[in-house]
Amino acid sequence: MKKMLAAGVTFCCFLTASMVYAGGLIVAITPSPDNPFFKSEAVGAEAKAKELGYEALLLVHDDDANKQSELFDTAIARGAKAIILDNAGADASIAPIERAKKAGIPTFLIDREINKTDVAIAQIVSNNYQGAKLGGEEFVKLMGEKGNFVELVGKESDTNAGIRSQGYHDVIDQYPDLKMVARQSANWSQTEAYEKMESIIQANPDIQGVICGNDTMAMGAMAALKAAGKGDVIVVGFDGSNDVRDSILAGDIKATVLQPAYRIAEMAVEQADKYLKTGSTGLPEKQLMDCVLINSENASKLETFALK
Amino acid sequence: MKSINRSGDRFIAQIVLFICIFAISSCTIVPDEEKSEENDGKIDIYFASGTFKADEYAENIWGKRVVPFFKEKSLPLETLLPVWHKDQQAAGNEFGYREKAEGSPWNFRVKGSGNVVAVNTQSRASTIDVDLIPCDGTSDLVLQIGPVFKGSSIRDSLDFISFTDFTNQLEFAQLSNALNKIVGKEVTSTLDRDNLMGKKVSFTGAFTQLQDSDLVRVTPVSLEVE
Structure with missing residues (x-):
């Protein structure tokens, strides 16, 4: 009896869900929304899914590959029509995506890519390397191609920390008069960047620039520099957050690089919709999304990871 | 039989345990700092497989495919530029190339001849300004002459190169860097950089639509100075 009742309830739930959301369920799995960048992805995916008539379920893997694998099982058990994923590891993510495919x-990947093709339907990849080169070129220009600088790197286990650093160096290292005096990881964290910057300033008082792997670290570095009376040091970040936009408009941080997080998530849902309806997205699997340089000229147009 | 089996299992378990203990005791824990000091200036790229030989790949396609491709596909700048300055999107639709639509700028494969009206060798990303024939004394474009080349115009103009064929964006980036390196070596290294002003140049090359700008910044594939 209990079983029948449960089945009945489930059936009713299913019925209501399918009446409201004719398209079925789209599951979006991202890193923690504590970082506004990932929140923007989740919000973008949810809004577009609802707009196109799907039910949206937002899940968070916290950059933990095991947790991500469990969330895939959840999505499979719930009978999702498609999965939107900002993945937790270029290699570790391949197996669960294959499981879902079977x-x-x-699965439609956003932001970060995986090291295998023909598993996901689309990989809409944020071109971190191109973005880092843009940021690096702006940094070189602001520095007048010379001077001492510091690099704050992101979390060393994160693919994008490496890609951005590589992009910066592929530009900056071509200018022999630019000398890196310190290079440390501040793990994407504002407070850690502040503390590391404080001690770097003590050891190297003669610095003209700081290039950072993301915006939160740029905010921390800028605060430490101002506290040390070095507010004129050139600071460049990466992500295009509203905090750094405001700092640029106030004349503190000089530039950042916008990754269109919201739009990337929307595009993934649009492509999922097209794929579900026609069997093809009509696009190559791997699609690079270029980043956009933000400086004092266009910062006022930036709002929640999109240019107005 | 059963008891023999069980003692056999136990024996195997003991061996496994012994190997484990041995393996653990022979491990040394290396602190992270040592590693990062070793790699100072260059950090590990966490998912680069390291098997992709970008320089080799670029050398293989340069003479065989890239140079002939530009010889064949390049559009005269005098045809393109009037449309470009009126409407970049329209110029892209009519003459440009990009692998996919959204989130990518247009790329153009072009050719032209003109006079050098300015030389900027102050920056390591050196350029010359070219006034296209028929000359009117004003610059129509900048041509990159290195040793630093900005952008990835050459890679992104090649319709036989697809991002999907590369493991990740780093390999794809390495290809662009390798192609730019060949330009520096094959095309611009022999230039008499101090005596370019006023000379006549003919070139083929590629340029990419830049953010909020109508600057035509060409990376050359071939360049002749008269």
């Missing part, structure tokens, strides 16, 4: 559920 269960007939296509």
